Amino acid sequence: MPPQQALPVKPDAGPGADACCHREVAGKRPRQPYRTTQDGSPRVQAMTQAGGADPSAVRLSQSRLWLETQSYYAEQGHQAWASGAIPFYLTNTPYLAAAYAELIAAWWHPAAGPGPYRILELGAGSGRFAYLLLQELAARFTSPTAWCYIASDGSQRTLDFLRAHPQLAPQFAAGQLELARTSPDRTGPIELQISGQMLAPGPAPVVVIANYVFDSLPQDCFVVRDGRLYECLLVEAPLTTANRQAPTPLPPRFELHQVAWNYYQDADLDLVLGRYRNGPDNRAILLPCMALRWLRQLRTQLGERLLLLVADKGYGEGQVGEVGAPTIEQHTPACASMMVNFDAIGTYVAAAGGTTLAWLPPAAPLGTVAYALDAGPHGDDRRREGLRQAFANAFIRRAPMDLFALVEQASRNPLALSLPALIGLLRLTRYDPTLFSNCFTTLLQGARQAPAVMRRDLLDCVREVWQRFYPIGANEPLAVQCGALLLEFGAPAEAAAILADAAAGPPPNPPAMFLLGRCLAAVGDKRAAHKHIAGALAIEPACEDYLCAVGILPHRMAQEEAAQLGWEIALDGLDRA
Known part of the structure; x- marks a missing residue:
């Protein structure tokens, strides 16, 4: 963002709970209008400071944008991908499935403890990646009862499509594949829909997969300037009868409001936010608040020994912050996504005693990160080193991009x-x-x-x-x-x-x-x-x-x-x- 003169700032907006919009909605929702630039790339148009309060300025994580996006996936089901409207090729390739299988094999080192071993895929979508990874796992682990793959999604319509898909029938019959309804706002035990059992922490470490998931979850945006923290509030177009039926492409903008560093009044989130106290100045810093809360919740549901594999668009340490207003990528009028701050998630993982392995080439459309949380007596150095070597072989040396x-x-x-x-x-x-x-x-x-x-x-x-x-x-x-x-x-x-x-x-x-x-x-x-x-x-x-x-x-x-x-x-x- 170019240098700006000192402007009047808003009073401390104070903390507030994030609205969780990751749920299935039966009816249509009003569309959030976003305009694209001349080259076709959707971007917000401005980020300003102003002295007067704009009643339509909302926290980014509470924007209609997220509810609209999740409503789109719930309504479309697998057609969201079959139509070609949503990009998904890079995270649904045999190459990525084979690379993940290498990491999983290293994580499930014999010293990991007794099974059964479980893999939970968040946002399984069309099921294509699950199908490819199941083939790779079957080639590496000969005992079909030693592991179970749980394809989960927030949309029951999507899960019904997976249950009926003929390509997955053998895996369902063999007990290697389960289904579950998951989303950040479903806080209780995870229920398996085929067996009816509840997923609970077990002795073996768990693998969680989140490909192209975190980029469509609610997040907040901040700017640091001279040690002061400013929240970027999104100015939304007012809802009217006219734009409910035919949204007007108004250019959205952000307003900066000075806030306190203990913004969330949540020890984990405020710790992550505090990492950016010393800069970089004048850059939009995205805080994946909902992804962090979901990860914390999964540790309660699945246990502390957890490997999180993420393939998504985003940036890591040394790459944090966009110059100017943050980018909102509009895939359809009802579906959008944003970059993922992998560094913020890594800060949380490090505070929990875990490690981060990242492959984030500059300007690449996709990055891959492995977050290893391995507390307890089974967390031996040999297994961690095996994971590092597998990650280096699969991503750093082979350079998938x-x-x-x-x-x-x-x-x-x-x-x-x-x-x-x-x-x-x-x-x-x-x-x-x-x-x-x-x-x-x-x-x-x-x-x-x-x-x-x-x-x-x-x-x-x-x-x-x-x-x-x-x-x-x-x-x-x-x-x-x-x-x-x-x-x-x-x-x-x-x-x-x-x-x-x-x-x-x-x-x-x-x-x-x-x-x-x-x-x-x-x-x-x-x-x-x-x-x-x-x-x-x-x-x-x-x-x-x-x-x-x-x-x-x-x-x-x-x-x-x-x-x-x-x-x-x-x-x-x-x-x-």
């Missing part, structure tokens, strides 16, 4: 990479379905010209990618893409097994139906083949245009294939007569 930069480049211009380079990149990402899908046409064209040994490598890639696929929306293209390559490789029965569910829907998928028909024709089931090809054309006559556009078909041939199959079926009938 460098890999994601390559993935982004390959996805934008797959023709720039040779087929061996694309296969190698797929291996490095641990067979990322998104990368495979984005580069499919190039992979298919390369496969048709590749030598036999490379075709076998690509065939292995297809199988590995399909194993990691977790659909969250209708008619996702991966089934068609994997089926097309398997058919190209001369594996029609295997391709048909992949295509069958996609073809049936709901809703029915005409390209998948057409390819399934070709697979069935290849294995000699002409009647079923004709049914699927003709059915695909009846639902969507232009489906073969799509198949031609992505390179699966060299030219339009669906009508001819349907007619030929019909003719062969008729001839077969004469032969039987």
